[in-house]
Amino acid sequence: MTEKPDFSAWSCPLPLRSFDQIVMAHGGGGQLSAELVEHLFLPAFGSGAESELLDAADVELPAGSRLVFSTDSYVVRPLFFPGGNIGDLAINGTINDVAMRGAVPLAISAGFILEEGLEMGVLGLVAESMGQASTVAGCPVVTGDTKVVERGKADGLYINTAGVGAIPAGVDIRPSRAQPGDAILVSGTVGDHGVAVMSQREGLEFGTEIRTDSAPLAGLVAAMLAVSREIHVLRDPTRGGVAASLCEIAAAGKVGIEYDETAIPVLDEVAGACSFLGLDPMHIANEGKLVAFVAADHADSVLDAMHEHPLGARAVRIGTVVDAHPGVVAARTRLGATRVVDLPLGEQLPRIC
Numbered sequence: 001m002t003e004k005p006d007f008s009a010w011s012c013p014l015p016l017r018s019f020d021q022i023v024m025a026h027g028g029g030g031q032l033s034a035e036l037v038e039h040l041f042l043p044a045f046g047s048g049a050e051s052e053l054l055d056a057a058d059v060e061l062p063a064g065s066r067l068v069f070s071t072d073s074y075v076v077r078p079l080f081f082p083g084g085n086i087g088d089l090a091i092n093g094t095i096n097d098v099a100m101r102g103a104v105p106l107a108i109s110a111g112f113i114l115e116e117g118l119e120m121g122v123l124g125l126v127a128e129s130m131g132q133a134s135t136v137a138g139c140p141v142v143t144g145d146t147k148v149v150e151r152g153k154a155d156g157l158y159i160n161t162a163g164v165g166a167i168p169a170g171v172d173i174r175p176s177r178a179q180p181g182d183a184i185l186v187s188g189t190v191g192d193h194g195v196a197v198m199s200q201r202e203g204l205e206f207g208t209e210i211r212t213d214s215a216p217l218a219g220l221v222a223a224m225l226a227v228s229r230e231i232h233v234l235r236d237p238t239r240g241g242v243a244a245s246l247c248e249i250a251a252a253g254k255v256g257i258e259y260d261e262t263a264i265p266v267l268d269e270v271a272g273a274c275s276f277l278g279l280d281p282m283h284i285a286n287e288g289k290l291v292a293f294v295a296a297d298h299a300d301s302v303l304d305a306m307h308e309h310p311l312g313a314r315a316v317r318i319g320t321v322v323d324a325h326p327g328v329v330a331a332r333t334r335l336g337a338t339r340v341v342d343l344p345l346g347e348q349l350p351r352i353c
Helices: 031-050 086-099 120-137 192-202 218-227 241-253 268-277 296-307
Strands: 057-060 066-074 104-115 141-149 157-166 183-186 231-235 256-260 291-294 316-322 329-332 338-341
Touching (some): 066 086, 086 104, 086 120, 086 157, 086 218, 104 218, 120 141, 120 157, 183 296, 192 268, 218 231, 241 291, 241 329
Parallel strands (some): 256 329
Antiparallel strands (some): 057 066, 066 157, 104 157, 183 291, 329 338
């Protein structure tokens, strides 16, 4: 390819026209990420632009069964952090993307980009943690690839994964199914993972160790679906946190969303760290939590099922889908006022997944 794309022909050239090169915010899951996908990747890939933009694609097989296929890349720095490392994070994150379509994860592929000079012992620990995580989740790593780049080109190790899963009959989970009246549930405390990685990276201490919440959510999703098929939307709020997930769902479903800031569960130590650093836990990535949109008359039974599962023991209802202000997320503050929640340009803490 010798010619550069004609930026002036794009339907919404700004702010992309302002960037002749990729910046960190293009990978942050916010507005710049969305515009990069919408105006560069989708036109380049053709027919893919007709699909809903989800973390995992729903592929219908000839026999009528439905398959979910997802891919992701992990560039977290540092490689090891309290409660986990890049290896189990890659497995759990891939399983969660598949599970958010209501699918049963079946298999994972893993591609490794290794930097020359990486200690073999470090790679061994990462690989072992991946094997252990896949065993716990019941989803094996079945194929992979390895490449090596020159010293100083990869921060030690990057991992790319792909996951496949099967969608049970009667399950249809996607943002466009969000409906006014739906209850919005969160499976537990928010912001744990991002703060855990950031504290390790920057050498910060907050009087107690903050650990990642990285965990496979397929079992929790199965428990929820066992009591109700009226789960309309699921999302694991990784980059951009719960706030970004709500903004994306509101836009995709063309619905309004209202939530109560006082209902958001946050660990005291995470809240303290965020207060000290001027961060908002609602915008910080999680790797073991989910957001669920459930039909109002099924919300209590789903919430009860979540409480029975270890990964949903602290699940709460935080808000409601409304007819008003479609595409807009509004938060009721601790002072009783209402504010609009915007999709951030990038992420507060880059390189945390």
